[in-house]
Amino acid sequence: MASQDFLQDYADEVREHLQELESSLLILEREGTNKEEINQIFRAAHSIKGASAYMGFERLAGLTHELESLMSEIQAQSRPVPARGITLLLECVDYISNAVKRILENSEEPTVPERLLDELRAVLREESPEALRAGDARAEAVAGLQVPDEEALSQELDELIIGPQEVPVSDQDASDFLGDLAQTAGESGTAATEHGEIK
DSSP states (O other): OOOHHHHHHHHHHHHHHHHHHHHHHHHHHHHSOOHHHHHHHHHHHHHHHHHHHHHTOHHHHHHHHHHHHHHHHHHHHTOOOOHHHHHHHHHHHHHHHHHHHHHHHHSOOOOOOHHHHHHHHHHHHTOOHHHHHHHHHHHHHHHTSOOOOHHHHHHHHHHHHHOSOOOOOOHHHHHHHHHHHHHHHHHHHHHHHHTTOOO
16 A cells, blocks of 8 residues: 555646646637647646556546546647536546545545446447447347357258268178169069060
């Protein structure tokens, strides 16, 4: 567990970056788009992620990673931050601020609400959170399907192609069968000659 001094230094650093985040988000809310402020939000999120990971607060590092990914995508596409994205990012600022306060009080990192993560990913993909959760549910259902055993399936296919095996016969049975067949053929030939069918 980190000492209280380290925790206080961490909290001070995170709060400084949160102020930068909030200030830039409010500017974006007014102006719609501003490349400098978008870059500032990205840098602040990156710094909070790094500090949280260094202190072992993986949940906060994961949340700020989603913030960073969203801003990176917005930078790459040169598109404005959607209104619901700004509202959501401001909500994340409030959550991180409260989480840091709880860490200072009891040195324990709170659990990040799954809803925040889902909504951040939805904004990143330009989907609704409901559609994103439905997609996750479908993926889990497919993953739960049982796949037939490859060896058993191959054996069943071989049986269908080859068909049932014939019952083997003895050499004596085969000889008797051929003798009867020759006798029948001879009788048929004689009968055909007598009737003038063979010339």
